[in-house]
Structures are given as structure tokens and as C-alpha cells.
Amino acid sequence: xxxxxxxxxxxxxxxxxxxxxxxxxxxxxxxxxxxxxxxxxxxxxxxxxxxxxxxxxxxxxxxxxxxxxxxxxxxxxxxxxxxxxxxxxxxxxxxxxxxxxxxxxxxxxxxxxxxxxxxxxxxxxxxxxxxxxxxxxxxxxxxxxxxxxxxxxxxxxxxxxxxxxxxxxxxxxxxxxxxxxxxxxxxxxxxxxxxxxxxxxxxxxxxxxxxxxxxxxxxxxxxxxxxxxxxxxxxxxxxxxxxxxxxxxxxxxxxxxxxxxxxxxxxxxxxxxxxxxxxxxxxxxxxxxxxxxxxxxxxxxxxxxxxxxxxxxxxxxxxxxxxxxxxxxxxxxxxxxxxxxxxxxxxxxxxxxxxxxxxxxxxxxxxx
Numbered sequence: 054x055x056x057x058x059x060x061x062x063x064x065x066x067x068x069x070x071x072x073x074x075x076x077x078x079x080x081x082x083x084x085x086x087x088x089x090x091x092x093x094x095x096x097x098x099x100x101x102x103x104x105x106x107x108x109x110x111x112x113x114x115x116x117x118x119x120x121x122x123x124x125x126x127x128x129x130x131x132x133x134x135x136x137x138x139x140x141x142x143x144x145x146x147x148x149x150x151x152x153x154x155x156x157x158x159x160x161x162x163x164x165x166x167x168x169x170x171x172x173x174x175x176x177x178x179x180x181x182x183x184x185x186x187x188x189x190x191x192x193x194x195x196x197x198x199x200x201x202x203x204x205x206x207x208x209x210x211x212x213x214x215x216x217x218x219x220x221x222x223x224x225x226x227x228x229x230x231x232x233x234x235x236x237x238x239x240x241x242x243x244x245x246x247x248x249x250x251x252x253x254x255x256x257x258x259x260x261x262x263x264x265x266x267x268x269x270x271x272x273x274x275x276x277x278x279x280x281x282x283x284x285x286x287x288x289x290x291x292x293x294x295x296x297x298x299x300x301x302x303x304x305x306x307x308x309x310x311x312x313x314x315x316x317x318x319x320x321x322x323x324x325x326x327x328x329x330x331x332x333x334x335x336x337x338x339x340x341x342x343x344x345x346x347x348x349x350x351x352x353x354x355x356x357x358x359x360x361x362x363x364x365x366x367x368x369x370x371x372x373x374x375x376x377x378x379x380x381x382x383x384x385x386x387x388x389x390x391x392x393x394x395x396x397x398x399x400x401x402x403x404x405x406x407x408x409x410x411x412x413x414x415x416x417x418x419x420x421x
Contacts, residue, residue, distance in 0.1 A: 057100040059381050060136035060409060067366045068135055068351050068408055070366035076125035079368040082332035086347040086370060087111040089329050096414070100381060102345040106412035111347075120210070131412035135351060138382045140407075146382030148354050148365075150401030151239055151338065153322050153331075153390035156232050158225040158244040158252075166226035166247075168233045173257045173310040174217060174259040177206060180261070188291055195261035202242065206260040208306035213299070223243070224254055234267075235284065237309040240375070241323035243316060243390055254311040255323045262306035264376050265289075270304050284399030307376075322390055324326055325373035333389030334360060337374035343381050344409075346371050352384060353372035359397045360388070365391045365405075382407045 065071050086095075088103075090111060097104045110132035119125040140146045159166035180189075180196040189196070189205070196203035207216040207338055225244055227233050236242040239257040268282035277286050291298050314323060322331030325338075327346040337350055348371045359366035369386065378385050384407065388398040 054097065054099075054101045054103065056102065056415055059100055059139045060411060061130065061139065062416060063135045063137055063408060065130055065135060065339070068366075069353050070305075070364075071137070071351065074126075074351075074362075074366065074368055075122055076129060076368055077119060078332070079335050079370060080119055080128060081126040081224055082329075082335040082372065083110075083347070083349060084114045085328060085329040085332070086252075086372060087114040089275040089327070089349070091115075093328065095327065096341075098340075098342065098344040100343050101415075102348055102409065102411055103415060104345050104347070106415045107345075107347060109414070110412060126153070129349060129410060132413060133349065134413055134416040135408040136411050136416075138407040138409050139381035141380045145404040146384075148352060148357065148384045148386055148401060148403055148405045149377075149400030150359070150386045150388050152388045152394040152398040153241050153243055153253075154232065154236050154239055154395060155243040155245060155391040156227055156229075156236070157247070158227050159247045159387045160225060162223070162226045165228050168227040169223040170223040170225050170233065170236065170242075170311050171212075171253055172216065172224050172281045172312060174220060174222060177260075178203060179259055182294070189306035192263060193261040195258060205262070207308075208260055208262050208303075209308040210299075210303035210306070212260070212308050213303070222310075224313060225252070230298055230302070231288060234305075236264075237307075241311075241325075250358075251316050251319075253314045253316050253323060255314045255325075256309060257312040258310045259375050260306070260308040260310075262308075264307045265305040266377070267301050267305065270301055283402075284395065308351065327372040329372055331372060331387045333387060333394065334367070334368070335369055336372040336387040337369035338375050338378050338387070339371045340379050340381065340383060341374035344371055349385065349410035351408040351410065352405050354403045357401060357405070359400050359405040361388075365403070368410075 095104045176198045178198045186202050197206045244252045267287050271277045272279040325331050350369050354365040388394040
């Protein structure tokens, strides 16, 4: 597969702020992917950044531990060539933010803890062109198994009205519907259990319908101006209109199912789509159909000031994806876990230039 013309070769000198970044923390994230691929390789994305071309960089990453930022920077400069990623339709790239919420939870339903997080139901099956019935929405990647064949699964409204009651799918119970919804949006959470334990839930599957964000709905209804839509403004609206929460949330038909996972390192996030723990401030979610997991991206977002580094100019590693993350110059920055990370992630929506760091062997082949 040839390397896409979406990439325009640059030099490291072309990257604003490259020399000032902390490449050491980016290297640590990259090394986690290098260790993971020993057991299962990543799929090459449609833009042609061949997974096999990372072999030399991964091998060195597994065998070395840079002593300082300079050595880490030299590692990336030896193995990669930066290339500007063209956005769709000639427009600008875009970054948003995500995080791992941390909320109180109970293992049993109580008078206070009444909102469940559910595990994957037994009748939820993966769907593809081999078992998709004629007339079924081609978007659906999950369906409900029935004697007559697969059908669309229960959506959010049906599930929250009790479609799955009595199946003993409850992993934990929360106190607030809005907290539960944002855990669905983020795909993971740390749970501070009432018995003192710290647990984690992470994505297992979904009902399959398209995601419809509440910010878009509230903007179209004239409730929140589009330019003012943030996680914080959405939460504030729900708090002011508790009687309309279901009206808005049920328009997002997609429902997420979870599985329990350990909190092995409190400094790292959940294990995500690339099968490694996310690194706060260094892992980015990308369009996995286009890009190859493990690819380093240098992201320059001049107007983004929510992170400590201002403006945001930072080397990130592609280690997650999301249904709303589509297009070549589109990324979702992992801000970390807990409320402070949520305050950062909730306000990120900024234009950005994306520079993919492409293995030198691939670039040399294109030059020939």
C-alpha cells in the first residue's frame, strides 16, 4: 500500500516548539506500544503508514531507556521523518479532549446509588457483512441475536427504561445519570467504591447506534450557543433542567457496555483501543481506519491553553480511537484521570496542525 499524498514531507526544524518539548515522556508512551506489538501487531491504516515499517524503531525502543530529553528527541529524529497531515476539504485540523472520570460507586443498589453501569449482554453479537441481514443499517457493528437472525439492539432509551432488567449485568451503581452518561462518552472510569476500593471499568461493547452528542442537540434547540458548548456548560444545563435530562440523553441512542479492569498504575489511564494504558498528555485518539496505532504525531494547537504547556505543541502517540474521531487531521487528547483532567478535557476544541512521524524507510521508498 503506497503512502498517501495526504502527507507532505517536512523537517524537524519546521515543527514549532519541537526542540522545547519533553520527548522523554512521549518515548515512554511509545515504548508501551513497542512492547505490546510483540504479542499482536497493529493494523496498517488506509493512509499507508505500514505497521511493519516501525520494526526498527520498536526494537530499539524495547532495548533502551533514554537518560534525558535530548536522548529521547534523538531517538525520534533518527527513526522518523515528520509529515504535515492535510485536513479534509482543505480545512484546519481539530483537537478535542477526553479523560477518565472518577466517581463514587456502590457494588449494590441502594437508595442513593441507583444508576447502573452494565456489562455486555449475552445476546449482543458482533455484526459484519457476513451475518448482516438485508436492510440492516450498514453502520451497525453490533446487533441482538434472535431465532430469526440479527436485529438492531435495544437503544439507550429502551435500556434505561428496563429492557435489560433482571439479567444481572450490573457491574456497579452510581448516584447520578449525568455522571453515568459522561462515563459512556469517555468509555472508561475509575470507581471509588463505598467499601474503600478503587476499581476501573472500561469499554467492552456498545449497542451499535450512531452517537449523537448532547451539545449538538442543545445547540440546535437554542439552549446553548454552539461556541459555548463544553462538557461544563452541558453539565450546568442538565443541573438547571433535571426534568429534561432523559429527553436530551435518549436522543443519543448509542449505549455503552463495560468490563471491569484493574488499576495497576494510578499514574496511567485505562487500557484503550491500542491495548496499552493511556499516558496523560501523551496519548491521542485518532481515526483508526486511516492511521496506524503507535504512530507519533506532533500536534501544534496555538490557541489551546488548557494544558500546562502553552501553547500546546507536543509529541503524542496514537493509542486510541473513537466514533466521533474521523478524518486524517482529527485527534482526541487524553488529559488524564479525575476531576482536574475533566476540567482540561471538557474545554478542548481547537484548530491544530498534525505532523505524523513516519518511519524513514517508508519515506525513502516514496522518494524513489
